[in-house]
Amino acid sequence: MKSSEKVANQVQKFTDKADENYIERNLIKFIQILRNLGIRISLAESIEALEALQLIEIVNKGEFKTTLRSMLVKNNYEKKIFDKAFDIFFVPQQEKEAQQNSMQQQAEQQQEAQAEAEKKISEELKFKRESVRDDLEDEEVELELTEEQKKVYTKLDPEIQQKIQDYIEQSFPGHLRHSPNTKSALENMIGGKLNYWQRQLEKENGVEQEEKSIDSQLTGDLEMDRVIEQVVSSLQQEKEELINKDLNTIPEEELPQVTMLVKELSHRLATKISRRFQRNKKTGQIDLRKTIRSNIKYGGTMFDLKYQEKKVQKPKFLLICDVSDSMARYATFVLQFVYGISSVIRDIESFIFSEDLERVTEHFTQTDSFGDTIVNIINSSQEWGQTTDLRTSLETFEEEYLDLLTPQTILIIMSDTKTIRLYDAADKLAEIKKQAKEVIWLNTLPKSEWKNLKSVETFKEVSRMVECYTIKHLQNFLNEDLF
C-alpha cells in the first residue's frame, strides 16, 4: 500500500470514530504532545507506531508503552520526556476528568483574580481633576496603561504600589491638573516607572526564566496543554534540563552531570576536529591501490602514479581562563571546561590567570578525578580569586610561553572581560594574536550587558567574542562558532 493511501486510511479511521477516547484519536493527541515537547516525530513514524500496536496486546499498558517508546523515541533524553508524558496522559478516564475539572477551576480562579486586579488598578491608578467651577463635581481620571504595565503593577509590593499612588497624587499641583496634557504626561511617567520595575523583576527572576526555556510549545487544547505543562514543570523540578542554566547557579550535587555533559561536548569537539581535517593534496607516498586502478587502462604499466595524501595537522588549542574574583562564580565551569577538553584532546595547553598567569596543563594531564584536580590547582595556585590584570598575564605569557603558539593554534580566552589596564591589555592581545591562528573570547556575561561595557567593546576588536555562560552556549560554540 502506498504511504499516501495509508495516511488516507488512518485519517478515515480517525474521523469515522466519534468516540473521544478512541485509541487512534488519543494516540494522535499524544504524538502531538510529544512534538510540542520538542520530540521530532514524522507522519511516517506515527503510522508505523500505529502498525506496531497491531502486533502487541494493546490492553497491556506496559507493552503499549514500550511499543510506543521504541517507535517514537530516538535517544535517552527523549525517553525521559516520553515516559513522563505517557504517565501523565494515559491515565484512567475518571482521573483525567478530575484533572480537567481542577484545571477548569484553576482557570476560572485565575480569571477572577485578574478581574479583581484590574478593578484594583483602575481604583488606585487615577488622579483627581478638580473642578474649576463650584457647581461641578471633581472628576476622577483613570490612567490608561498597557496590559503588561498593569501586570507589573500587580506584582509589586504594596509599599511600592503606595509610592506610585503617592507619586500620582503629588506630581502635579492643582492648577496643572486641568491641563489636557496632564493625563498623558502622567501615563508616560508611571509607564516609565513600571517599565523600570519590570526590568528589576526580570532580573530577580532571571534564573527562573532561564529555566523555563525548555523547548516546548502549547497547543491551545486544554487537555494537551495540561500534559505539556506538567511534563515541563516536572522536568524542571528534577533539574534535568541543566543545559540552559546559568552555570553559577548549578548546585554541587549536580556537578557530576555537568562534567558528563561537558565531557560529551568535548568529545564531540575532538571527533569533529579529526573529521574536519581529513586529507589535502600535499603528496606523500605512492598510493598503490589508486595507482593500479588508474593504470589498468594502460595494461598494468605504472604510467600514472597516484600519491597518498597527507593529513593536515589538527589545530592546536590554548586555553587561558580567568579565575579572578569577578569570575569566581564561574570558576567551576571554567575548570570543568578545561578538564573536559583536556581529557579528550591531547596536547592542549591550559593557563589560568587573574593578577598574573599560571600554567596548569600538567594538572589536567594527570588521571586524577575532577575533584582532586580542582583541589590541586587551588592548593598550588597563587592566582585564585585575585583581581584581574590581563596585561600582566599576557606579558608573562609572551615572555615565557609564546613559543607554544603556532599558526595552527586557536587561542581561547574565557573571561568576563573585566580587567584593570584595559587598553594596555587589548594592545598586548592584538600583538599575541599575530602569532596565533585565531583568538576566540568566551564571555561569561550575557550578551544583553555587552553594549554597556567598554571592556567588551575593546576586546571585541581583537578577538571573536562568543557568549558562554550556559552549557547550551558551550554546545553552540563547539558546534557552530569554533569552525
Add this chain to the structure above:
Amino acid sequence: MKLSKEELKKAFQEEQYICGEEIIIPSYLALELEKPLLITGEPGVGKTEIAKVLSKVFDTELIRLQCYEGLDENKALYEWNYQKQLINIQINKDNKAQDNLEQDIFSEEYLLERPLLKAIKADKRPVLLIDEIDKTDEEFEAFLFEMLSDFQVSIPELGTVKAKQRPIVVLTSNANRELSDGLKRRCIFLYIDLPSIDKEVEIIRTKVPGIGKELSHQIAAAISYLRHNLDFKKKPSISETLDWAQALMSLDADRLSPELIRKTQSLIFKTKNDLDVFKELGAGQLSKEIKTKSS
C-alpha cells in the same frame, strides 16, 4: 522463521539472556517490522549480546561490523583485491589475447567481501551487528542508512546486488555523539538501563552456574550500592558484575567479606581513579552497607 513475542522471550531465556518486556518488545517489533534495532545504554549492559543471542536463536551467522573513526565503504562494503589484480595483469602482460582482461579482473573472484556485502549476499537471513555506530563519520552514517533502507548495493563493474532476504540488523551506540535523524528514523529504539538488584541476581545465577543465593544477592546489592552512591568515571556494569561473581566463585566464597572485596576489587574498577574513589569508601564500609540493606 517467525517467533511470537512469548516464543522470543523463551528463546532469549534459553540463551541465558535475562531481560524483561522492555527489551523483548522492541526486539520483537524490529523482527516483525523488519527494521534495524538501535540499542543504546552504558557500556557493559549487554547491547552487543542481543545480536549474539539473536543469531543463536535463529541459528544463523552473526556478521559483525565494528565501527571506528575513518571507517569507509571500502572496509565496510567491498574492495577489489588489488594485489591479485596486479598479479593477473603482470602474468598476462605479454599475452596478446587481453580483450577480456578487464572483465576478468573485475569479476567476483577478485572481490573482497566486507561485512555489509556479506550480509546482503548471505543465503540464510543473517544477523548484521553494526557495533558502536556513533564512532563513525557522518558521511558513512549517511551511506549506511541508505543501504539499510534498500538492502542493495551497486558495484559499478558488476551491477546491483540485492539482498535475498533482509538481514536482522542490530546497531549499538554508546551515545558519544548524536546520530543523524535519518538513521534514527529508520530504527526501532531500545535503551538498556542498568538492571535492578533482583534482575541482576537472576542474571548472576544464570550466567554463573553454581553460585550461592546469598552470595549472588550480596554481589548485586554491592554493585547497586556502588552505582548509585559513588561518583565513578565508569560505573560497574553487568559485565563487571559477572567477572566479579566468577572470581568470587573461583575463590570458593559463599558470602562477601571485606577481605574478599579487597582481594577482588580490581575486577570491578577499571581505572586507578575509580579504585581510589572506592578506597575512600573502603571495603569494610561497603560490607556494612550490604548488611544494612539486606537486614
